[in-house]
Amino acid sequence: MSEPAVAPPRNWSGTVSYGFREASRPTSLDDVRRLVETERGLRAVGSGHSFNDLADGEHAIVMDRFTDVTPAADHTVVRVGGGVTYADVALGLRPHGLALANLASLPHISVAGAVATATHGSGRDAGNLATHVRALELVTGAGDVRTVRRGDADFAGAVVSLGALGVVTALELDVEDERPWSQTVLLGLPEDEIGTRLDELHALARSVSIFTRWDGSPARVWLKRREGDADVPLPTDLQSATREQHPIDGLDPVHCTPQLGEPGWWADRVPHFRTGFMPSSGDESQSEYHVARHHGAAAVQALRDVGPAIAEALQTAEIRAVAGDDLWLSPQHGQDTWAFHFTWFSGEGLAARAAAVLEEALAPFDARPHWGKLHHHAPRPERIEDFRALRTRLDPDDRFVNDWVRRVLLTD
Ligand SMILES: Cc1cc2nc3c(=O)[nH]c(=O)nc-3n(C[C@H](O)[C@H](O)[C@H](O)COP(=O)(O)OP(=O)(O)OC[C@H]3O[C@@H](n4cnc5c(N)ncnc54)[C@H](O)[C@@H]3O)c2cc1C
Known part of the structure; x- marks a missing residue:
């Protein structure tokens, strides 16, 4: 019951x-x-x-009674319940010496929710977190229990589900052997060099984030390396920070995972924010747009041009790389992307107005929004008709249709 x-x-x-x-x-x-x-x-x-x-x-x-974290005996996969967070998964993997390949900026989020929205971390070759999924156990809107595995016909449509296909009760995720990670922050990147240096900077480490304010001030670059990665020399014109940094200027870095090159547990380095501490600022909204890699320099110029128009709303902005995939509603479907993220102040209408400015600026690049963040418009996903057909089959009585699904996925 x-x-x-x-x-x-x-x-x-x-x-x-x-x-x-x-x-x-x-x-x-x-x-x-x-x-x-x-x-x-x-x-x-x-x-x-x-x-x-x-x-x-x-x-x-x-879903907080669905809390299993059970690694398989062969140490290549973990089965997790539909209510666990990434922090729970990391703790469950630790005694087995296992890890996930990537994480978002915080471990506080639920795995099923993150997968449903194609949440991502960063890495030129790293897919979003939905690409870690090997199988989903789903109670469909028709009341059937279905396990959909990588390779099954419905898999690519069912993983990034946006909650519209039913309830995910368990997931199987790829895991790897745990190795220490370390992170270093570089200071002093001139804003006018970001666009032309995206590839160079993202080649410096397994996971890279560039934080900027789009106001002409110098940007900062977070580099996250896994033990055993190639030791790529750092650019001599940027300075390694000698004090811990918070991605939002002026906030206490005690909320952040340790930096300064000190190696440590992967789950204490891959995300920016530590479990048990307030991630980001807390008083905020967020938007994010994904553009194909070849648009990088032009998209950066477009964002620099609208910097003054979004300045009042902006707490910080981040640029990450996410590798392409074949998941139908993933913003990385069929393309490697740059992810342009914005943390907004939460004041009345500020974020909505700023997001409208961005969408106009990024429209020439067919920018795809992060489904879980504030946005107004989204280009029609290439596989939307296939997703609609899958949704009709799995939820024939529309039990999981809410206003967002009706507006964004079911209306042309
Ligand atoms: C401080 C902060 C930092 C962030 N950093 C990042 C980042 O680094 N990268 C990034 O991409 N995003 C980031 N996000 C956005 C966030 O990861 C996504 O919005 C994600 O969806 C949050 O997961 P959640 O469980 O909180 O989702 P919720 O908002 O609770 O739910 C999202 C959707 O998932 C569905 N869902 C949840 N559980 C299930 C289930 N068991 N079965 C079926 N559907 C389910 C819900 O119904 C809903 O439709 C950040 C957000 C915050 C607040």
Whole structure:
């Protein structure tokens, strides 16, 4: 029997209010099936770190009883429950000497929620976190329990599901042997050199982030290396920071994972923010746009041009690299991308206005939004009709259709 639960009233930062009228906490697959058979307006609840109404609904399915983290005996894959966070996974892998290949900027987010929105970290050759998925166990909107594996016909459509296909009750993720990582921050990158140096800078380490304010001030570059990676010489014109840095100028870096080149546990280096501490600033909204790599320099120039128009709203901006994939609704579908991220102040309308400015500036590059962040428009994904057909098959009675899904995925 599902247990009673309290529905989240709003997202993590309080910038999006949800309209849930009911909430249930299933404790078994059968509980999830019963909910799907009897209720409508359903949404599985992740950790609430999205910045739009994607995660809203009428009946919240709270997944915090689905907490398994079980590595397989062959040490190549871990099975995790549909309610765990990346911090839970990292802790569960630690006794087995295992790790994930990449993480987002924070370990606080739920795996199922991150995968559903194609959340990503950084790395020229690193796919988004949905590409780590080897299999999904899904209670579909039709009430069936289905396991969809890499290689199955529905797999590429079902992984980045945006919560619209049903409830993910478990995932299998690729894992690798744990090795120490270290991170170094370089200071003093002239803003007018970012566009022409994107490739050079992202070749310096396995995971690279450039933080800038698009206001003409020098940018900073986060380099994250895994033990055993090639020791690429650092550019002599940039200075290695001798004090820890927060991605948002002026905030206390105690919230951040250790830097200064000190090797440590992968889960304490790959994300920017430490478990147990407030990630980012907390008082914020976010937007992010993905453009094909060959547009990098031109997109950077477009962002420099609109810098003054977004300055009032901007806390910090980040540029990362994400490798292409074949997942139908992934912003990396069919293309390697640069990811242009923006952390906004949360004041009334500030973020929405700034996002509109960006969308106009980046329109010539067919910029694809991060589905979990504030955006107004999205170019039609190439495989949208295939996704619609899959959705109709798996959720024939529209039990998982919310306003966001109707507006963004089902309306031309
Ligand atoms: C401080 C901060 C830093 C961030 N850093 C990054 C970053 O580095 N890279 C990046 O790409 N994004 C980043 N994000 C965005 C964030 O990773 C995504 O919005 C992600 O979706 C959050 O996961 P969540 O579980 O909180 O999702 P939620 O907002 O809770 O849910 C998102 C969607 O997933 C669905 N969902 C959740 N669980 C299930 C389930 N079990 N079954 C089916 N559907 C489910 C929900 O129904 C919803 O539709 C950041 C956000 C914050 C607040």
